[in-house]
Amino acid sequence: MKTVILCGGKGMRLHEETENRPKPLVPVGGRPILSHIMRIYAQAGFREFVLCLGYRGDAIKDFFLKYEAMSNDFTIRLGRQHGIDYNSSHEEQDYQVTLADTGLETMTGGRIKKIERYIDGDTFMVTYGDGLADIDIDALLRFHHSHGRVGTVTAIHPSSRYGVLDVKGDGLVADFAEKPVMNDWTSAGFFVFNRRFFDYLEGEDCFMEFVTIPRLAREGQLMAYRHEGFFFSMDTYRDYKALNDMCDRGQTPWLRG
Numbered sequence: 001m002k003t004v005i006l007c008g009g010k011g012m013r014l015h016e017e018t019e020n021r022p023k024p025l026v027p028v029g030g031r032p033i034l035s036h037i038m039r040i041y042a043q044a045g046f047r048e049f050v051l052c053l054g055y056r057g058d059a060i061k062d063f064f065l066k067y068e069a070m071s072n073d074f075t076i077r078l079g080r081q082h083g084i085d086y087n088s089s090h091e092e093q094d095y096q097v098t099l100a101d102t103g104l105e106t107m108t109g110g111r112i113k114k115i116e117r118y119i120d121g122d123t124f125m126v127t128y129g130d131g132l133a134d135i136d137i138d139a140l141l142r143f144h145h146s147h148g149r150v151g152t153v154t155a156i157h158p159s160s161r162y163g164v165l166d167v168k169g170d171g172l173v174a175d176f177a178e179k180p181v182m183n184d185w186t187s188a189g190f191f192v193f194n195r196r197f198f199d200y201l202e203g204e205d206c207f208m209e210f211v212t213i214p215r216l217a218r219e220g221q222l223m224a225y226r227h228e229g230f231f232f233s234m235d236t237y238r239d240y241k242a243l244n245d246m247c248d249r250g251q252t253p254w255l256r257g
Contacts, residue, residue: 002119003041007034007129008054008102008111016237022056024129025063026240029247033234034129036254038095043256044137047095050118052102052111061099109206116198126191132254133231135190143225144192150221151197154190156231157183185224188231230254
């Protein structure tokens with residue numbers, strides 16, 4: 001089963017780190033956030049990926065082309081008998097990664113439509129190149145297969161970015177909560193789709209979040225997998241610092257086990 005990762009956005013809200021590189025290559029704990037996302041799926045046995053490239057896609061291609069040399073000790077033979085022997089191994093064994101240029105300005109739905117030819121099964125997974133979660137991928141897939149709809153979205157309780165006041169009619173503050181977890185549900189990505197999803201995608205300007213997902217919901221073809229565990233999206237420089245602070249403390253809650 002293929003996992004599609006959306007890697008084409010410009011990451012404007014994280015411009016401090018994305019001016020010269022794409023957001024999926026921004027380091028978290030010394031390695032690109034993209035590699036953390038891929039490990040979430042690899043831990044569950046899913047090691048075939050399709051990356052939808054856009055902004056600075058050349059940098060992501062270059063990263064993977066040089067990956068073996070940069071991740072291993074190696075011995076190189078120069079001259080006519082040129083060759084390389086890798087003397088160690090890294091964690092990303094048996095990954096199969098398809099790097100697909102889906103355009104600089106293409107919207108999310110358009111990017112997924114462009115990689116349809118690389119999806120050879122009836123079910124595939126999709127997520128964003130900036131979100132980490134300790135999600136049980138096997139449980140997510142079991143839930144998707146249980147309901148028979150076109151799509152499944154992983155839903156999480158968002159945390160407020162601000163303190164919340166309980167203000168009475170006369171202005172008295174009865175309670176204060178610093179950035180509480182909200183009762184509402186919001187999308188965390190980590191989607192699962194049937195192949196019928198491609199029929200809902202039209203053109204490069206197809207914005208999955210504003211057009212396709214709402215349409216699936218209206219037609220009763222979208223179910224939510226409720227995730228009560230860890231989730232963190234690296235949207236801003238503050239988020240970038242928070243994730244790296246976790247790693248500095250030896251904490252990687254998005255990796256199970």
